[in-house]
Amino acid sequence: MIKLVVTDLDGTFLNNQGSFNNELFNEVHEEMQKKGITFVACTGKQCERVEKLFGNHGKGIWILGDSAARIKKDGKVVKEFSIDRTLVLRAIEEIQGFDPQMTIIVCASDAAYVHSSISDDMYNVVKGSYEQVIKVDSFSEIESDFIKITVFDTEGRSTMLRKHVEQTLNGQIYIVDSEARWLDITALHTHKGETVKKLQDMLGVTAEETMSFGDGENDVELMTIAKYSFAVSNACENTKKAASFITKSNEENGVLITIQKMMDLQ
CATH class of the missing domain: 3.30.1240.10 (Hypothetical Protein, Haloacid Dehalogenase-like Hydrolase; Chain: A; domain 2)
Incomplete structure (x- = not known):
């Protein structure tokens, strides 16, 4: 059973205009919350930029921002990984x-x-x-x-x-x-894969209960921490090779549609 969904933003969750389908997200996220599934935005963007991006739609989501060097939830910094x-x-x-x-x-x-x-x-x-x-x-x-x-x-x-x-x-x-x-x-050792592992430990979630999405070279690690790993169809070749599945592109709401289908299956 899926308990954790982790997605990259640019080129994966966000379309080429840097936005997302708010109505579809609200519908999917509401269903996720009912089923006890946690949504995680894992991105190179600054956490505060992600908060602004989601606005009122972002309540309850976890943000692994600044290339997963910071963890925030509902406006509070949970953890940071500084560099010398x-x-x-x-x-x-x-x-x-x-x-x-x-x-x-x-x-x-x-x-x-x-x-x-x-x-x-x-x-x-x-x-x-x-x-x-x-x-x-x-x-x-x-x-x-x-x-x-x-x-x-x-x-x-x-x-x-x-x-x-x-x-x-x-x-x-x-x-x-x-x-x-x-x-x-x-x-050293601070990247999307390692930070997601730390969050999995915090939430008591296993890789078998995790679904991940990505498109870029820095998303390869995201494909290794989830049993259900998806590369969007516009992803780079290395991420596609590392993923278990390929889904629709960022322009086709691939992430949200896949989450929806997976929830229907369980």
């Missing part, structure tokens, strides 16, 4: 050495930080995933605990950048090029 300050500053040096024009987003426990020189266009890109954004002249000014680093590269060189950073910090951090233009760095 020295490693963060060293990683920033390596990124800037690769290309100083890349957009670096340093996520801390209180906000996401960007350099004050960021262009308006890039700032708007950042605001698409981060609700609370602060500009600083230097990332060393940040006093809050570091949670993760995200890099956005308009030229799509995230794989090259990952290999560059790994030459110095491999084995000390978790780094993934989730898409061609996006790269995430978190504390």
Whole structure:
């Protein structure tokens, strides 16, 4: 019996306009609550951005945000997984050495930080995933605990950048090029799969009672923590290979329709 549903957001639960079918979600989520099934949004987006995205529809859902480095529920931080300050500053040096024009987003426990020189266009890109954004002249000014680093590269060189950073910090951090233009760095062993395992332990739910959905490279781990793992049809090949099943695309409400069908079966 399914007790936990975990889904990535961008490219999986959300359509290509970054939204979702509110009416269908309300219908499915209400039925999930009646059956005692917990809904989890697991995403690179900032938790507060996810809260705004769901608005009044988000009551009772768990958010594993900031690339699963933070756990929130109903506005309260349940757990955070910080990354060593020295490693963060060293990683920033390596990124800037690769290309100083890349957009670096340093996520801390209180906000996401960007350099004050960021262009308006890039700032708007950042605001698409981060609700609370602060500009600083230097990332060393940040006093809050570091949670993760995200890099956005308009030229799509995230794989090259990952290999560059790994030459110095491999084995000390978790780094993934989730898409061609996006790269995430978190504390070692902090990623979607491990954080979901921690939530499963907290809720007393097993992998056999879990259903998961994803599309990107950073969702491969989500396919390993659930017996019922689904890649949406628009997913990357590695995620499709790791998944037990393929479902409809993010443009076809694949996640919600699949949850609905699975609930009907049980």
